[in-house]
Amino acid sequence: MSSAEPFSxxxxxxxxxxxxxxxxxxxxxxxxxxxxxxxxxxxxLGSPVALYLAGAGVGxxxxxxxxRVGLSNLHRQILFTQADLNQPKTQAAQRHxxxxxxGCRVCPLPAVSPDxxxxxxxxQGQPLDLVIDCTDNLASRQAVNAAxxxxxxxxxxxxxxxxxxLIALFEPGLRGTQGCYHCLFSAQDEADSCANAGILGPxxxxxxxxxxxEALRFxxxxxxxxxxxxxxxxxxxxxxxxxxxxxxxxxPVCAASLEEQ
Amino acid sequence: MxxxxxxxxxxxxxxxxxxxxxxxxxxxAEGLGRGEPPQIPxxxxxxxxxxxxxxxxxxxxxxxxxxxxxxxxxxxxx
Numbered sequence: 037m038s039s040a041e042p043f044s045x046x047x048x049x050x051x052x053x054x055x056x057x058x059x060x061x062x063x064x065x066x067x068x069x070x071x072x073x074x075x076x077x078x079x080x081l082g083s084p085v086a087l088y089l090a091g092a093g094v095g096x097x098x099x100x101x102x103x104r105v106g107l108s109n110l111h112r113q114i115l116f117t118q119a120d121l122n123q124p125k126t127q128a129a130q131r132h133x134x135x136x137x138x139g140c141r142v143c144p145l146p147a148v149s150p151d152x153x154x155x156x157x158x159x160q161g162q163p164l165d166l167v168i169d170c171t172d173n174l175a176s177r178q179a180v181n182a183a184x185x186x187x188x189x190x191x192x193x194x195x196x197x198x199x200x201x202l203i204a205l206f207e208p209g210l211r212g213t214q215g216c217y218h219c220l221f222s223a224q225d226e227a228d229s230c231a232n233a234g235i236l237g238p239x240x241x242x243x244x245x246x247x248x249x250e251a252l253r254f255x256x257x258x259x260x261x262x263x264x265x266x267x268x269x270x271x272x273x274x275x276x277x278x279x280x281x282x283x284x285x286x287x288p289v290c291a292a293s294l295e296e297q
Numbered sequence: 298m299x300x301x302x303x304x305x306x307x308x309x310x311x312x313x314x315x316x317x318x319x320x321x322x323x324x325x326a327e328g329l330g331r332g333e334p335p336q337i338p339x340x341x342x343x344x345x346x347x348x349x350x351x352x353x354x355x356x357x358x359x360x361x362x363x364x365x366x367x368x369x370x371x372x373x374x375x
Contacts, residue, residue: 077375079375080374080375081375082375169375170375171373171375172373172374172375173373174340174371174373177373194375195371195372195373195374195375196372196374196375197372197373197374198372200369200372201372202369202371202372215351219351220342220349221339221340221342221371222339222352223338223339223340223371224339226338226340227340227370227371227372227373228370228372228373228374229372229373229374229375230374230375231374233372233374235374266342266349268367268369277344277347277367278347279344279347279348279349279367280344280347280348280349281349282348282349282350282351283351284351284352284353285351285353286351286352286353287351
C-alpha cells in the first residue's frame with residue numbers, strides 16, 4: 037500500500053463522487069492508490085489524461101516529455117498556462133498536478149528512447165501497471181510498443197489528429213488473439229499529427245477523456261466494453277466505431293513474446 | 298445488377314465489385330497502392346464487418362456481398 041492513505045477523512049471527501057459509484061467504491065479506489073502509470077507525452081492528450089488520473093487518485097504517475105511549453109500548445113494542452121511558456125513540460129506539469137492532488141506522486145522524465153524504455157517500464161524492478169502512449173510521432177509509438185511487449189506491460193494507446201481519434205488497449209494476456217500496436221499499424225514514419233493535420237482543443241479533450249476513462253477502468257479492474265477493440269472516432273460525421281483487434285501472424289514485434297509463453 | 302458483381306460498403310459508401318474480389322484487390326481498386334508494383338502503405342488498417350484483418354491475410358480474404366469494409370489510417374498526434 038502506498039504511503040498516501042486512501043481513506044483518510046480528507047480523501048473520503050476528495051474521492052466522494054467516484055466512491056459513491058456502485059461499480060467503484062473502496063476496492064477500486066485502493067487499486068488506484070497502488071497503481072503506477074507511465075504517461076508518454078504531455079501534450080493535447082497527455083494533459084487531460086494526467087489531470088484526470090491525478091485527480092482520481094492514481095498513486096504514482098511517471099510523466100515523460102522532452103518538450104517545452106509553446107504558444108501553439110495552449111489551446112489544447114490544458115495542463116499549461118501562458119505563465120509556463122518555454123518551461124519544460126514535465127516540470128510545469130508536476131507543479132500543476134501537485135496543486136490538484138498532492139496525494140499523487142508525479143515523477144518527471146525526459147523523452148523516452150528505445151534504450152531508456154526497458155528501465156522506465158520496470159522502476160525498482162517492478163513492472164508498471166499501465167503505460168499510456170500519448171506521443172506525437174510514430175517512431176516513439178513503435179518503440180513504446182516494442183518495450184511494452186518485451187516487458188509484458190499493458191499499453192493503452194491514444195492518438196488524435198484533425199477530426200479523427202484512435203484508442204486501443206493492448207493487454208499482454210490477450211496478445212495471442214489481439215496482438216500488439218505493430219500488428220495494427222507497422223508504419224514507422226508517415227502519419228498525420230496535430231502539427232500537419234491541425235486540431236481543435238476539444239477534439240484532443242474528447243479522445244483524452246475516453247483514454248482516461250479506459251485507464252481508470254483498467255487500473256481498477258473493472259470490465260470495459262472496449263477490451264480487445266480499437267475504438268475510432270471521426271468527429272466530422274460524429275461516428276464512433278469499434279473494431280475487434282487481431283494479431284498479425286507475421287508481426288516481428290510480438291511473435292517472440294508469444295514463443296516465450 | 299450483373300450476376301458477376303456484388304454490392305458492399307466501404308466506409309459506409311456503397312460499392313460494386315466483381316465476385317471473388319479480395320481485400321487486397323479492393324484496397325488497390327480504392328487507389329491506396331503506392332509505388333510499382335503498388336503496395337499498400339504500412340499506415341493503413343482494414344476492418345471487415347467490425348473486425349480488423351491483419352495485413353498478411355488481405356490477399357486471402359474474399360469480399361462478400363453485403364460486407365462492410367472500413368479502411369482507416371494510422372495517426373500519430375498526441
